Amino acid sequence: MPRPEATATGSPCEAVLTIGVTGNQSACISAPMQAHLHTEADLDAALNALVRVDARFAQALATAGRPPLRKRPDGFAGLAAIVVAQQVSTASANAIWERLKAALDPLDHAAVLRARPAKLARIGLSAPKIRTLKAVARAVAEGAIDLPGLADAPADDAHRALTALHGIGPWTADIYLLFCLGHADAWPAGDLALQEAARLLLGLKARPSSKDMGPLAEAWRPWRGAAACLLWAYYRAAKQRRPVPKTTTKKTATNRRRNGG
Numbered sequence: 001m002p003r004p005e006a007t008a009t010g011s012p013c014e015a016v017l018t019i020g021v022t023g024n025q026s027a028c029i030s031a032p033m034q035a036h037l038h039t040e041a042d043l044d045a046a047l048n049a050l051v052r053v054d055a056r057f058a059q060a061l062a063t064a065g066r067p068p069l070r071k072r073p074d075g076f077a078g079l080a081a082i083v084v085a086q087q088v089s090t091a092s093a094n095a096i097w098e099r100l101k102a103a104l105d106p107l108d109h110a111a112v113l114r115a116r117p118a119k120l121a122r123i124g125l126s127a128p129k130i131r132t133l134k135a136v137a138r139a140v141a142e143g144a145i146d147l148p149g150l151a152d153a154p155a156d157d158a159h160r161a162l163t164a165l166h167g168i169g170p171w172t173a174d175i176y177l178l179f180c181l182g183h184a185d186a187w188p189a190g191d192l193a194l195q196e197a198a199r200l201l202l203g204l205k206a207r208p209s210s211k212d213m214g215p216l217a218e219a220w221r222p223w224r225g226a227a228a229c230l231l232w233a234y235y236r237a238a239k240q241r242r243p244v245p246k247t248t249t250k251k252t253a254t255n256r257r258r259n260g261g
Contacts (some may be wrong), residue, residue, distance in 0.1 A: 034152055037229075043069045046184055046226035053219060056201055057230060063241075064233035070179050075146045076109045076140055079162075080178035082172050083132050084125065097122040109137035131211045132167025139165055150177065155185035155224070170210075177224045187224040189213035194228055197235035210240035 003121050037043050047066065050057040072078050084100065085093035100123050104111035112120075120130045139145045145165065150158040155177065162173035170190050177186035188194055190210040198216060199207045208216060220227045 018066060034154065036151065037069065037178075037182045037184045037225060038071075040069055042182075042184070043067075043226060043229075046223040047230060050220060050223055050230070057227070060201055060234040064230065064237040067229040067233040070229070071182065072179045074151070074176075076112075076137065076147060076181040077107050079136060079168075079176050080107070080112070080133055081171075082175050082180075083129055083136075083167070086129070086172070092124075099123045100125070109140040112137040113141060128167065132165075135166035136168065136217055140184050147176075148181070151181040151183060153184055155187065155222075158183065159186075178228065184225045185222040186228070187213070187217055188228055189217075191228075193235045194231055197231035197238070200238050201231065201234055 004087070035042075035046070037046060044066075047057070047061065047260075049226050051061065055114045072081065080100075081097060086098050088096070100120075101107050103119065103123055104115060116229045117127075117130050117134075120133070121127070140147065145161055150161060153161070158177055158181075159170070159173050160178060163170055171188055174188035174191075177183040178188070190213075192207075194208070195207045195213060198204070198213065204217065217227060
């Protein structure tokens with residue numbers, strides 16, 4: 001299936017760009033379609049469209065700069081890498097992943113199905129992660145899911161297909177869709193950093209919940225994934241700009257303890 005491309009035109013959609021889709025059709029940013037972030041040009045077009053539909057993204061770009069295009073392998077190995085990296089440090093995740101690749105060469109769904117749980121545990125995988133990887137491998141082997149093929153499904157449908165798998169939660173599903181498949185409309189609504197970035201950029205009094213994040217980003221379709229990348233960059237930049245709290249002196253701390261403070 002040809003990959004959609006974003007192009008500027010002289011049509012009424014020019015203010016938000018038009019995106020070429022299969023069948024030589026085109027639509028404004030608010031129309032439902034499958035857009036992708038496969039190239040630097042794709043990301044530039046997406047960011048341009050976001051700025052045109054919501055001027056606050058211009059502020060985010062001015063503060064954070066252009067976010068990088070991040071790409072990971074797709075298919076079973078791509079999803080497995082996200083599962084392995086959960087709830088452990090980056091160093092630990094990398095070490096476990098390298099051991100897993102060395103033990104199961106090639107690392108695919110068939111190899112995981114053949115591997116005994118005890119072997120996977122010795123590599124460093126927890127019991128829940130072993131069950132998740134086995135369940136995903138079984139679904140792929142039985143044809144219950146086509147992981148690379150989800151790139152051409154609407155974001156919400158692809159998200160539901162992934163979260164139907166044992167052990168795959170909403171955040172894992174969206175990270176796979178965004179970074180492994182380049183799905184431009186993936187929206188990790190449960191990500192805390194993304195929620196805080198939305199609060200800062202949109203001037204909200206409180207950090208929005210996962211449920212709140214859906215309506216907030218509705219106008220950004222089909223580029224919610226690009227919005228997420230920019231908001232993460234904006235969050236990092238905002239954190240770096242926050243003033244460092246004054247260090248409490250030893251004398252002041254002692255006085256506070258004496259006064260019951």
